[in-house]
Amino acid sequence: MTPATPRTLFEKLWERHVVRAETPETPAVLYVDLHLVHEVTSAQAFTVLRERGLTVRAPHRTVATMDHSTPTTRGGFAGLPIRDAGTNARVAQVEQLSRNCEQFGIPLLALGDRRQGIVHVIGPELGLTQPGMTVVCGDSHTSTHGAFGALAFGIGTSQVGHVLASQCVLQTKPKTLEVKIDGTLSPGVTAKDVILAVCTRLGIGGATGHVIEYRGSAIRAMSMEERMTVCNMSIEAGARAGMIAPDETTFAFLRDRPHAPQGAAWDAAIADWRTLTTDEGARFDRSVTLDGDALAPMITYGTNPGMGMAIDDAIPHPDRLEDRSERENAERALRYMGLTAGDMLAGTAIDVVFFGSCTNSRISDLRAAAGMLRGRQVARGVRALVVPGSQQVKRQAELEGLDKIFIEAGAEWRESGCSMCIAMNGDQLRPGELAVSTSNRNFEGRQGTGGRTLLASPLTAAAAAVTGVITDPRTLLAAAVA
Amino acid sequence: MSGTKWKFESSYVRLPRENVDTDQIIPARFLTTTNRAGLGPNAFHDWRYLSDGSPNPDFVLNRPEANGAEILVAGQNFGCGSSREHAVWALAGSGFRAVISSEFADIFRGNALINGLLPIEVTPQVLGVLMQNDLPDARLGVDLEAQTLTLPDGAVLRFAVPAFSRYSMLNDTDEMSFLLGAAPDIAAYERTHPASIDTTRLRTHG
C-alpha cells in the first residue's frame, strides 16, 4: 500500500465539501455548512429567490443578524433623536431583512435580541462556527471563522442567492500560502500587530488567489480570540481565506457553547477535528516566515492595510519603491493622510479613537483597552468610542465592570454593531479627522468621508486615547509596572 | 452561441491608480439600497464629486472623453477590499462592460463575471501602454468568444476567462441554473453529510 499523499489543512477541508469536482469547463460545486446573513448584502439575493420562485434549501444551516447599519446608541432606531433620509433607508433595509427571514424561514437575531452582534463575532460565540466546516457570508471578513480550522470566505450577493437556494457555491480551487510565525511576542505586541505585520509584508494584493494557513509557535500560543483577529484580516492581503488548524485551545473554546456538539457527539467531533491538520510533508504553493520575537506594535500610515510600520519607526519613503505606479500610490496615500515621509508617527495628535469591529471587539480586546484606561482619562479634545462586538460581549464587559472604566475615563460605551468600522449607521469621522481604530480598513473615507484612519491594536488605540497623540503602548505598560 | 453581444469596440477611461478598493468604487453609505439598479451615478462618488456635490473636473469619469466609454482601464489589484457586489452594479450602472487591469481581487472578479462585467487581465507592460496612450479617441476591441483584446495599434492579445463564465455570458445562462441542476448531487451529498448544527434552535433558546 502506498502511503496517502500528504495534504494541507486547506486541501482536507476542500475535499470534504466537494459535491461536484472542478472540470476544465466548470468550477467545483462546494457544499456550505454554515451561511451567515446580514442586512446589507442579502436583500437583492432574496429578491432573486422571489423572482424565480425558489425556497431556502437549508434554513437550519443559515442564520441572519443586523449589524452594519444599525444604531449603537440605546433604544435602536426608535431611540434616535432625529429621523433623516439616511435613517429611513437603514430602517427600510433592516425591515426588509426581517420580512425576508420571516418569509423564507431563516432564524434572525434582530436588533434588540440578546444574541445580536457583528456577524463574525456571534457565529463563534454561539458555537455555530466549528472546525471542518465551510462558512460563507456576503462579507469579506468571513475569513475570521477560519480561526477554528474552517474554510471560511466572503461571497457576493449573487452567491448569497446561490447558497440560499442550493446550499452550495461555485469555486475554482485557490492556491495555498503558508504564513509561519515562530517565537514569542513581547509585552505590548498583540495578535493585531502580528496580522498588520503580515499585511505589510505581503502587501494589499500579496495573497490574491491564495488561502493562507497561519502556523508556528506564535500562532499556537494564541487564544481563540487572538486567532480570530489574525484570520479576520487575511482578506486585507487579498487572500481568499485564512485558517488555523484546530487544537486543544479550539476545543476548550467550543466546549459547552450553545450550538457545539454535546455528549457522545462531542467526543466524536473532537476525534474528527484532531485530523484537521496539515500533514507532515504537505506542500504549500508559497511560504512566508515572520519572526515573532522581532515584532513591535504596528500602526498603518497609509490608505490600505498593507501600508503598516512599527510604531517606533519613521514613516517610510515612497522613494524606496522602484515601481513608478507603486511610488505614486504611496505618495498619494501620504497626501491623503496629511503625513510626511521620514517623520515619526509617534507624537502625532489624533481626534478620535474607535474600539470595535469584527477584528477587535471581543471581550479580551475590551479588557486590554480597559486595562490601559483604568485610572486614566481620555485626553482633552479626543473622542473615544467603545463598541462591543455583540450583546453577549457587552453583558460580559458590564459584569466585569469594564463599562465603568470606559465611562469614567470619558469614553462612550455603546451597543453592539459594526459602527464606525464602516460608518454606515451614522457613527463616523468628520472630514479631516484623524482616528486610531482597532478595525481593519483604512481606505480613503472608510470611517466617514474625508476621515483618516490609522489601524492599530486595542492597546495602541488606548495609549493614543489617554495621551491624545500616537504613542507606543509599551511606554505606558512600563509606567504601569514601575 | 451568440457572440455578437460580446464583440464590441469602445473608447476607454484610464484610472491610473493601484489597489482601487470597493469602498472607493461605491462608498458604504450608498449600500442601504435594497435594489441593484440606481448605483451608477454614485460610482467613485468621493473622487467624482467635490464636497459641494458638483462634479470634480479633474476626475477621469467627468472628462468629455469618458462619455460613452464602455471599458475602464485601472491599476493593479482592482476591486480589493469589501465583497460588496454593489461595486460591480455601480460600474455596470455607469455603462461599463469590461474592466482591464493587471490584477483583480478575487471576490470582485467573481462578482463581475456573474454580472456580465468582463474582467480582462493583461500584463503590467500592456497596462502601462494603455495608461500612457493619451489619444482621447483611442479605441479597444473586445471579443469574448475569441477571447481577444484588440489594442489601439491593432495588435491582438488573447485573454483568459474561466470557461464556465464565458459560456454563461455568451449564452445568457447563469450560475443559479447550473447549481439548481446539481440538486440530485447536492441531495446525495447531504445524505452522507448530516448537519452538525441546527440554527432553527435559535428561535427557542434565549
Ligand code: SF4
Ligand atoms: S465590523 Fe467592519 S469589517 Fe467587520 S463585518 Fe462589520 S463592517 Fe465588516
